[in-house]
Amino acid sequence: MGKWMNKAISPSVVPESEDHILIEDLARLAEGAVDAADRQHLIGHLNRCQRCYQILQQTLTDVSAETTLQPGSAPWWRTGTFYALAASILLVLLIGGPLAIKHWNQRPPGILAVLDLDQGLKDILLEDDALRWEKKERVNRLLTALQQRGLAVKDLSLVLLSKPYYQKKSLFGPKEVLHIRIDNKVAYLEVKEMEN
Amino acid sequence: MIDPEKILSSSDLLVKIETVCHRRFSAENDRDECYVYVIDSLKADNLKRLRAFKGKSSLNTYLYALINSLVIDFRRKQYGRRRIPAGVAKLGKWAETVYRFVCWQRFTFDDAYDFLRIDGLYTGSYIEFIKETEPIRKAPCRKNPAFQSIDEAHESSLKNIDDESSNPLEFLIQKLDRERRIKALKVIRETTAGLSEDDQLLIRLVYGSDQSVPAVAKVIGLAAPTAGKRLKNLMTIYREKLLAEGIREP
Numbered sequence: 001m002g003k004w005m006n007k008a009i010s011p012s013v014v015p016e017s018e019d020h021i022l023i024e025d026l027a028r029l030a031e032g033a034v035d036a037a038d039r040q041h042l043i044g045h046l047n048r049c050q051r052c053y054q055i056l057q058q059t060l061t062d063v064s065a066e067t068t069l070q071p072g073s074a075p076w077w078r079t080g081t082f083y084a085l086a087a088s089i090l091l092v093l094l095i096g097g098p099l100a101i102k103h104w105n106q107r108p109p110g111i112l113a114v115l116d117l118d119q120g121l122k123d124i125l126l127e128d129d130a131l132r133w134e135k136k137e138r139v140n141r142l143l144t145a146l147q148q149r150g151l152a153v154k155d156l157s158l159v160l161l162s163k164p165y166y167q168k169k170s171l172f173g174p175k176e177v178l179h180i181r182i183d184n185k186v187a188y189l190e191v192k193e194m195e196n
Numbered sequence: 197m198i199d200p201e202k203i204l205s206s207s208d209l210l211v212k213i214e215t216v217c218h219r220r221f222s223a224e225n226d227r228d229e230c231y232v233y234v235i236d237s238l239k240a241d242n243l244k245r246l247r248a249f250k251g252k253s254s255l256n257t258y259l260y261a262l263i264n265s266l267v268i269d270f271r272r273k274q275y276g277r278r279r280i281p282a283g284v285a286k287l288g289k290w291a292e293t294v295y296r297f298v299c300w301q302r303f304t305f306d307d308a309y310d311f312l313r314i315d316g317l318y319t320g321s322y323i324e325f326i327k328e329t330e331p332i333r334k335a336p337c338r339k340n341p342a343f344q345s346i347d348e349a350h351e352s353s354l355k356n357i358d359d360e361s362s363n364p365l366e367f368l369i370q371k372l373d374r375e376r377r378i379k380a381l382k383v384i385r386e387t388t389a390g391l392s393e394d395d396q397l398l399i400r401l402v403y404g405s406d407q408s409v410p411a412v413a414k415v416i417g418l419a420a421p422t423a424g425k426r427l428k429n430l431m432t433i434y435r436e437k438l439l440a441e442g443i444r445e446p
Contacts, residue, residue, distance in 0.1 A: 002363050002369075002370075002403075002406075003307065004366055004377070004381060005366045005369070005384070005404050006404050007314065007381070008314065008381040008384050008388075009384065009388045009399060009400050009403070009404045010404055022248075023245075023248070023262050023265055024248065024249060024252050024258055024261075025252075026261045027253035027254070027261040028252055028253040030411075030415060031254060032415060032417065033252070034417075043393045043415075043416070044393050046397055047393055054264070054268055055268060056401075057401060057407060058216075058220075058264040058267075060401070060405075060407050060411050060415070061219075061405075061407070062215070062216060063260055064407075064408065064411055066260075
């Protein structure tokens, strides 16, 4: 953990409460198994008692470490997430399948996507401030980056950027995303800021 | 009801104690003493600490909470046995605090200076601090043989953060020079104190203790995405307060 934040915002040490939270109540709190009134009382105490706070945070660390180390209690294909995902895919296929087939038969497919603007993409955008990319090497770098991020794009001949991109310097600056539209091997890019 | 005798003799409990003592102490001797202390404390008064379990939480979490409380007791007893050298004590409370930070908790003198300034225990300049801590540098320190070196590295569990997304406030503070860092930490402390009880604990556990958002969300009684959103809003509050004091990323 970071030493500065730990030092700056730990609960006060003096005066420390004598009347500590019961161990079992701390365990219940760590598991989220307390009602609202109890929770308010316990949280109020934790913000003022270094000892109880330490027990809680160390318990959370230990329980979390044990959960991480343990092999999964059930195979991945028996988890709720898997069933939810499978049901979602089935629904999408049932509802969207016929529409998609109709759409594909009518016109060549285009791609619309929104990607988190990570450092890899930023590096490509920051190479220079040209709005029209025709250099094959740069276009190919973008193509590879898009494929690595799961976009089913096979070829690109031209990239058009809506406006020059400059790196944001603010630490708490808003998250940036890259809007992409690909039609006839031409990629249209636009960087937008996400609201917090 | 679970039999306390069985719990005490179970390998699961012994492994837990060993793991927790190992995590909290770096010296082999301290780890061994910690293990013995926890076992003895669990046995004390006819296993009253194990008998106190009423089944309101899972036994697993209860045992971790119980062991951690005993490890904290052990650490306090250990510190309680130590004495601050008379030559340091006579310099005043600030010097005792420096001694504790550097000698017992293995921070550097630089860290100690900043911590003292944040807590308002020392108001002099850094140069004055270096001069006035000369006697502390010469004091004996069993736990830290490299005590006399000002550049000595501490072995604390507290570390530098090199990933902004994991702790943006810590990441910012690391980049600031000393004076702005101290000012920023005071702003962060005051801002935290002005938050609601839930938000204070959320910030403390996520950014002061590096707990995961889903784990803390459970403690606060929120869904994980809601806690994530609340954290983002809180970051905006911190950012505004820091900006109002003229603190921005260098």
